[in-house]
Amino acid sequence: MANPHPTVAERVERPAERPSTAEPAPPLTFEVKNLSIWYGEKRAISDVTLDVASNAVTAIIGPSGCGKSTFIRCLNRMHELVPKTRIEGSVLLQGQDLYSITVDPAIVRRRVGMVFQKSNPFPTMSIGENVVIGLRLNGVRDQKFLNERLEKSLRMAALWDEVKDDLHKPGTSLSGGQQQRLCIARALAVQPEVLLMDEPCSALDPIATAKIEELISDYTAFFYLGKLIEFGPTTKIFTNPSERQTEDYITGRFG
Amino acid sequence: MTMNSARANNDHHHWRKVKNALASTATFVSALLVIAPLGLVFFHLLVNGASSVNWDFFVHLPKPVGEAGGGMVNAIVGSLELLALASIIGIPVGVLGGVYLAEYGKARVNWMLRFVADVLNGVPSITWGVVVYGLVVLRFKGFSAYAGGLALGLIMIPLILRTTEEVILLVPNGYREAALALGVARWKTIVHIVMKTASKGIITGILLALARIGGETAPLLFTAFGNRFWNHSLSQPIAALPLQIFTYAISPYDDWHRQAWAGALVLVTGIFCVNVMVRILTRGRTASVV
Numbered sequence: 001m002a003n004p005h006p007t008v009a010e011r012v013e014r015p016a017e018r019p020s021t022a023e024p025a026p027p028l029t030f031e032v033k034n035l036s037i038w039y040g041e042k043r044a045i046s047d048v049t050l051d052v053a054s055n056a057v058t059a060i061i062g063p064s065g066c067g068k069s070t071f072i073r074c075l076n077r078m079h080e081l082v083p084k085t086r087i088e089g090s091v092l093l094q095g096q097d098l099y100s101i102t103v104d105p106a107i108v109r110r111r112v113g114m115v116f117q118k119s120n121p122f123p124t125m126s127i128g129e130n131v132v133i134g135l136r137l138n139g140v141r142d143q144k145f146l147n148e149r150l151e152k153s154l155r156m157a158a159l160w161d162e163v164k165d166d167l168h169k170p171g172t173s174l175s176g177g178q179q180q181r182l183c184i185a186r187a188l189a190v191q192p193e194v195l196l197m198d199e200p201c202s203a204l205d206p207i208a209t210a211k212i213e214e215l216i217s218d219y220t221a222f223f224y225l226g227k228l229i230e231f232g233p234t235t236k237i238f239t240n241p242s243e244r245q246t247e248d249y250i251t252g253r254f255g
Numbered sequence: 256m257t258m259n260s261a262r263a264n265n266d267h268h269h270w271r272k273v274k275n276a277l278a279s280t281a282t283f284v285s286a287l288l289v290i291a292p293l294g295l296v297f298f299h300l301l302v303n304g305a306s307s308v309n310w311d312f313f314v315h316l317p318k319p320v321g322e323a324g325g326g327m328v329n330a331i332v333g334s335l336e337l338l339a340l341a342s343i344i345g346i347p348v349g350v351l352g353g354v355y356l357a358e359y360g361k362a363r364v365n366w367m368l369r370f371v372a373d374v375l376n377g378v379p380s381i382t383w384g385v386v387v388y389g390l391v392v393l394r395f396k397g398f399s400a401y402a403g404g405l406a407l408g409l410i411m412i413p414l415i416l417r418t419t420e421e422v423i424l425l426v427p428n429g430y431r432e433a434a435l436a437l438g439v440a441r442w443k444t445i446v447h448i449v450m451k452t453a454s455k456g457i458i459t460g461i462l463l464a465l466a467r468i469g470g471e472t473a474p475l476l477f478t479a480f481g482n483r484f485w486n487h488s489l490s491q492p493i494a495a496l497p498l499q500i501f502t503y504a505i506s507p508y509d510d511w512h513r514q515a516w517a518g519a520l521v522l523v524t525g526i527f528c529v530n531v532m533v534r535i536l537t538r539g540r541t542a543s544v545v
Contacts, residue, residue, distance in 0.1 A: 076436065078432065078435065078436060081431075081432065081435065106435075106438045106439065106440050107438065108438075109435060109436050109437065109438040110437070110438025111438075113436065113437070114436040116429060116432065116433065116436075118429060120427070120429035120430055120432075120433045122430060122433070122434075122448060122452070123430075123452060124451050124452055124454075133434075133437070133447075134434075134437030134438065134439065137434070137437070137439040137440075137443050137444075137447055138437075138438060138439065183433070186433075186437070187436070187437065190437055190438060
């Protein structure tokens with residue numbers, strides 16, 4: 001990227017760089033190389049190497065405690081908020097090393113958005129304020145632009161029609177599912193290049209979750225005990241996995 | 256079931272009812288004993304002071320000794336000035352210190368800071384008067400509003416520090432993470448998300464600290480010193496309501512005694528109002544916050 005630290009405004013001006021899918025090799029969003037993560041003495045992720053394609057949905061599956069959350073939190077440096085974490089290996093976002101000392105974690109998080117398992121709209125803010133707060137606190141003042149982003153983000157999160165007349169109401173007045181979509185709109189408003197979602201299906205039953213993972217995702221990575229066991233096109237992982245552990249997990253014969 | 260066991264059951268049931276009645280009565284009496292002192296204080300103040308709380312009391316300066324009438328307007332305004340001076344020191348240091356404790360700081364340093372703050376909260380207030388007397392009054396050779404404000408401000412700091420820390424720790428971590436994940440800088444997250452979410456609790460802590468120092472007399476005895484006239488410069492002695500009450504109460508004049516009662520009534524009513532404000536602020540406690 002020409003300018004390693006574009007401001008939000010600059011990135012907003014610039015039309016989204018969407019490489020053509022007709023290229024022979026699909027462009028990569030993340031290149032994760034030999035990534036290991038420790039919490040104190042405990043090794044949470046061991047030597048994971050994984051390429052994440054652009055313009056595609058990659059799902060990470062695995063039993064609880066296998067390092068899924070830890071792994072995705074490394075992709076926007078959110079894991080640094082936990083004291084005593086240590087990381088080895090590298091993560092490249094469109095070719096740029098996220099862990100280079102010249103990179104500001106705040107900039108990384110602007111480019112790589114995140115939606116959390118538990119919906120968390122800011123309780124002091126209205127629905128509208130919740131959506132544009134990321135832009136506001138990153139210095140965007142133009143009211144017209146904020147209004148445009150507000151509507152567009154809510155539409156993308158499939159929430160606009162339900163809340164367009166209640167934008168001034170508190171974000172916490174919405175139902176649980178609406179609150180989560182509000183959080184998605186809030187994350188989309190700053191126009192991240194990637195959106196990480198931590199357990200987006202946690203409110204669904206396991207069968208529905210598996211169906212959604214299978215239907216929506218293009219690629220699937222299976223994690224077990226902090227290791228990447230298998231990674232490939234979702235159809236292959238779900239119908240014809242190469243690893244025994246993957247097959248056991250998918251068919252529910254696990255553990 | 257035999258007759259015997261039926262009777263035993265009945266006795267048991269009876270005894271349980273008696274115990275229940277005893278326990279209910281004991282808690283009710285204890286609750287009354289909690290409310291009684293406040294009721295007694297208010298009643299006593301009303302009986303003795305209400306007749307002297309009149310328009311003159313709020314708009315006139317004290318009359319010279321021997322002359323009846325006059326008021327305490329200088330002491331009321333003086334108290335407000337001292338509270339303002341104390342706030343200038345106590346609020347920023349207390350709030351920022353509380354934010355540091357809750358958001359930054361290493362565990363060991365925090366433990367020490369908390370310990371020191373708790374010890375300071377237990378220090379008798381007259382000690383602050385003596386300290387400020389030594390540090391400020393002696394050095395600048397005079398009692399002053401500044402010295403009084405400083406003494407009160409020093410009392411405020413640990414009070415506000417601890418309440419601010421506690422309410423900030425109550426803000427769920429999810430909000431911090433959500434803001435940071437939007438690429439918002441740490442300090443902006445703390446100011447615009449965390450402190451805003453905890454603002455009611457922080458304001459409550461500040462109001463309670465003000466109510467606490469509003470009635471302090473001892474730290475003012477040899478700092479603000481008191482004044483029977485208007486204070487024209489903050490580097491001069493200044494009147495304060497509790498000081499004036501003290502001076503009038505130990506005087507030999509009946510008229511001054513009546514005015515002391517009136518002053519006490521006004522002071523208690525003011526502090527009562529602040530506490531009611533705190534109640535109103537904390538009433539709308541939403542799921543999230545404080």
